[in-house]
Amino acid sequence: MAEAKPEKKNDRVTIREVAEDAGVSVAAVSKVLREAYGVSESLRSKVRASMNKLNYRPLASARGMRGQTYTLGLVLPDIRNPFFADILAGVNSALERTQYQLMMGTSHSQGLAEEALVEAMIDRQMDGIIMIGTTEYMDRLGSIAKQKPLVTIGHHAETSQLFDTVNNDDQLGARLVVKHLLANGFRNIAMLSLASTTSTILSERELGYRREMIENGLGENINIIRAPQTLREVQIAARRLLEGPSKPEALFCWTDFIALEVISVATELGLRIPQDLAIVGYDNTMYCDFAQNGLTSVDQSGELLGLQSARLVIERIRGRAEAEHFVVTPRVVARSSSKRSAV
Structure with missing residues (x-):
């Protein structure tokens, strides 16, 4: 009787298996995963096809040891305010064709809770952080930006060179x-x-x-x-x-x-x-x-604010050092709550 093969303790597909299926080297697969410069479209398509076929998912902890986890942290002050849903829609749209995944936390506009969330995101090796309506002071934001690429939404700090801002006027x-x-x-x-x-x-x-x-x-x-x-x-x-x-x-x-x-x-x-x-x-x-x-x-333009914040944080991750401060011009949309009927 043939001996039964021992069950694999971890049935997660490895990068080596992807390389074998695609007929390329492990290094080539790694370059595709890192979106490295100089990778041909044919190689990228071949590796992506094997990843989809084998249902390969990169291990975040392993990617973190190589320098990137392809995760972004988003800190919200409140999940009940519908405006933040507009911003989130913009961030998600910007990330659709990238490898980045978004992880969120809610601070309830409390300084200690916000600080704890940010520290947790840094500890989990997230590649960049977006903060909406932050309660942090400039010194603290500068300290965060020295550790991770940072973009703030709804915080005016146009003199900062350490992090980017996205606001309306x-x-x-x-x-x-x-x-x-x-x-x-x-x-x-x-x-x-x-x-x-x-x-x-x-x-x-x-x-x-x-x-x-x-x-x-x-x-x-x-x-x-x-x-x-x-x-x-x-x-x-x-x-x-x-x-x-x-x-x-x-x-x-x-x-x-x-x-x-x-x-x-x-x-x-x-x-x-x-x-x-x-x-x-x-x-x-x-x-x-x-x-x-x-x-x-x-x-x-909440969705635009979200789109721009995602763009800026990814640019920072990829090496941009100069600060950018994006500003949207607001407009009043008049409805019945403020328009008096002609007498």
Whole structure:
């Protein structure tokens, strides 16, 4: 009777088996995996065909020892904000024809949680990191960038040479909101912002709001309310403002996620939108178009921000040393929440 062959403890296909199937050297397969310069298209196609045939998957730990894992880390402050889904769609589109895979973590806008996530991504040898709406200070971001290629989205650091940034012109976006509301007859305009000490996008939006109000002779109407990014705190802040003695004619909310909640609070209070209160958000997410919302918002091209961040981090991985700071020009998309009907 023939002796039974011992079962393989690990049935994972190896790079050597791929090389044998393709009729090429192990070194040739390795070059294809590394996307090395000078590999012919015919060799690349032959090796890829064998990989698909054998269902070969590179071992991340082994690739890490060779210098790359082809994984990117993405740190999100919150998974509930629909704008971050737009950014994620852009990142994924940019990575479709590459070997890179995306690993995500959520910090809940807490500094210690964000720091722990970044350290874990570095420890797991991810090739680069993208951070959205970071709470880290410049020194800390510089320290991260010295360890891994880094791109930040929603963080203004145009003087940095250590990492890249992807933003929209937040100051201009806020100015455009005030211009739009003034053009529709609203003058008592308040802003609902986030209680944060490190957000540069909020600083820029608040500055844009202030400047446009002052330049239009409305400095005495400036009213910035700041609340933590929890729905309960937003509800409390909105109710206090809308039931108080200095209720504004219009409210500029720093993000759609918050503006949609303000619409709910205003509706519960019996206010008509926009006759009693105009509301404008920021991000122009898909929910703005829903008929029950009709939310005017600033479009900052979330998908484009994601596409550009992925491009920049891969360029950094491949050796680019000069910093690039990509900026999108925002625009106001007007809907029923801020447009008064002609009398």
